[in-house]
Amino acid sequence: MTYLNEIEQHIDHFPEMPPLCQNLLGYLKDPDVDFNTIKDLVQYDPGLTANVLKLANSVYFGPAQAVSSLQAALVRLGTQRIFELVLSLSVSDKLVSALPGYGLRANDLLRHSIWTAVAAQELAELLNMKNVDTVFTIGLLHDLGLLLLDPFIHKEHLQFNRVLEARQTSFEQAEKEILGIDHAQAGARVLSKWKLSPEIEAGVRWHHEPEQATQYQDLINLIHLADMLSLTQGIGTGVYGLQYNVSSGSIKAVGLKKSHIEYTASKTLDRMQKLEKILT
Amino acid sequence: MALLVVDIADMKISDNPSETLITYSLGSCIGVAIYDPVLHLGGMIHCMLPLSKVDKEKAQIRPFMFVDTGMQYMLAKLYEYGLRKARCVVNVAGGSQVLDNQGVFKIGERNFTVLRKILWKNGLLMNAQEVGGNRSRTVSLDLGTGRFTIKSGGKLVHYDLP
Numbered sequence: 001m002t003y004l005n006e007i008e009q010h011i012d013h014f015p016e017m018p019p020l021c022q023n024l025l026g027y028l029k030d031p032d033v034d035f036n037t038i039k040d041l042v043q044y045d046p047g048l049t050a051n052v053l054k055l056a057n058s059v060y061f062g063p064a065q066a067v068s069s070l071q072a073a074l075v076r077l078g079t080q081r082i083f084e085l086v087l088s089l090s091v092s093d094k095l096v097s098a099l100p101g102y103g104l105r106a107n108d109l110l111r112h113s114i115w116t117a118v119a120a121q122e123l124a125e126l127l128n129m130k131n132v133d134t135v136f137t138i139g140l141l142h143d144l145g146l147l148l149l150d151p152f153i154h155k156e157h158l159q160f161n162r163v164l165e166a167r168q169t170s171f172e173q174a175e176k177e178i179l180g181i182d183h184a185q186a187g188a189r190v191l192s193k194w195k196l197s198p199e200i201e202a203g204v205r206w207h208h209e210p211e212q213a214t215q216y217q218d219l220i221n222l223i224h225l226a227d228m229l230s231l232t233q234g235i236g237t238g239v240y241g242l243q244y245n246v247s248s249g250s251i252k253a254v255g256l257k258k259s260h261i262e263y264t265a266s267k268t269l270d271r272m273q274k275l276e277k278i279l280t
Numbered sequence: 281m282a283l284l285v286v287d288i289a290d291m292k293i294s295d296n297p298s299e300t301l302i303t304y305s306l307g308s309c310i311g312v313a314i315y316d317p318v319l320h321l322g323g324m325i326h327c328m329l330p331l332s333k334v335d336k337e338k339a340q341i342r343p344f345m346f347v348d349t350g351m352q353y354m355l356a357k358l359y360e361y362g363l364r365k366a367r368c369v370v371n372v373a374g375g376s377q378v379l380d381n382q383g384v385f386k387i388g389e390r391n392f393t394v395l396r397k398i399l400w401k402n403g404l405l406m407n408a409q410e411v412g413g414n415r416s417r418t419v420s421l422d423l424g425t426g427r428f429t430i431k432s433g434g435k436l437v438h439y440d441l442p
Contacts, residue, residue, distance in 0.1 A: 103434075105304075108305075161433070168379065170379055228378050228380070228385060229385070231307060231378055232307050232308045232377070232378050232385050232387060232388075233288070233307055233308060233309060233328060233387075234288070234305040234306050234307030234308070234309050234416050235288075235305070235307075237305055237307050237416040238416075239433060239434055240433075241307070241376065241413075241414050241415035241416045241432075241433065242307055242308075242376050242377060242378045242379075242414045242415070242416065243378075243379065243414040243415075244378050244379060245378075245379045245380075246378050246379060246380035246381075246382070246384075246385055248381060248382050251380075251382050251384055256384055257384065258383075258384050258385075258386070258387075258390075259334060261384060261385065261387070262329050262330075262334045262335075262387065263334055263335055265328055265329060265387075266328070266329060266334060266335040266338045266345060267335070267338075269288065269289055269328070269342075269345070270342075
């Protein structure tokens with residue numbers, strides 16, 4: 001017997017997207033929306049506006065091209081990216097709590113998420129991959145499902161230890177066996193409820209099984225490999241460590257070499273620490 | 281007992297016997313603790329990557345990110361503090377891996393290979409070593425007693441002075 005029914009209820013009761021994000025999302029589907037409407041919605045909260053700008057400059061612009069107004073950010077990034085920045089700022093609050101089931105201390109999940117987001121961006125640049133701008137947002141959201149599964153992992157920790165010690169099973173496989181669902185699936189279910197774009201949902205859903213995806217392969221390969229690099233570096237690995245499968249298909253598809261991941265790791269640490277200050 | 285935390289890509293040295301050096305969550309990263317029992321002097325480093333040649337610019341700002349530049353710097357500092365090679369105890373942990381049959385993510389193995397070479401060149405032997413596998417490890421060094429502790433998967437293992 002698994003916990004599937006109970007987990008389904010948790011997914012149904014998971015908080016809705018914050019009201020501001022819901023409003024913004026509504027406007028994204030309207031092709032005639034003008035920037036002033038979006039600007040007014042965000043500027044209503046001055047603290048948020050300042051953080052959106054800091055985050056936009058840190059994630060998308062170097063110091064030389066930094067933007068200093070929301071108007072400029074909207075012109076340069078478009079409404080979809082601005083929405084994603086607001087969403088990232090709202091969701092990061094949820095990622096700071098400790099997760100005893102996974103053995104993560106306060107802020108561990110946030111650091112892991114930022115590392116994955118930044119490393120995916122750095123890898124995309126290094127490997128010259130285009131049209132993967134959403135990768136930062138997906139990286140930040142990819143492990144949202146941990147919040148849902150943590151209490152169940154905690155309850156079943158003896159069984160997780162047994163399964164993981166007895167066989168070379170990967171952790172996400174153990175989640176499926178013991179709980180009936182893994183954290184990638186659970187996270188994607190929440191994002192589907194929030195009606196986010198299909199590429200974000202797919203990026204989260206397939207980040208441990210990139211070969212199962214039928215669309216958005218580049219994005220999914222990047223998230224998967226960045227996540228593996230984050231776990232490798234011990235960022236948010238928790239009590240179950242590094243027992244995750246790396247997809248050979250993803251390595252081959254992007255042409256990943258050991259020098260790529262070492263260079264990416266060296267670039268990512270400082271950017272992660274800077275973003276952690278903005279997002280907490 | 282005060283905890284002196286060594287962050288990722290960082291190094292700390294102390295000779296205060298009431299302090300304990302600690303570093304959390306070593307994955308493929310390598311943690312090295314060196315201790316002089318006479319001086320109660322200890323150093324601990326948490327290196328991410330084997331060789332600084334991968335990003336020389338970064339190695340200037342963050343020498344402890346890399347095993348080669350980090351170890352060189354830590355040893356030089358410890359000798360300044362009076363560390364004697366003949367009596368020092370070297371403990372090592374980390375270097376684990378994700379499940380990757382292509383070997384691209386074997387940073388842990390490469391970290392340990394570079395570390396072994398450096399220790400060998402410096403005529404230093406390892407006392408305790410717990411390297412490899414798929415778990416992450418938290419390690420600490422008690423500067424009062426020289427006890428080196430590895431916490432992994434909820435279990436604690438202690439290594440006292442030889």
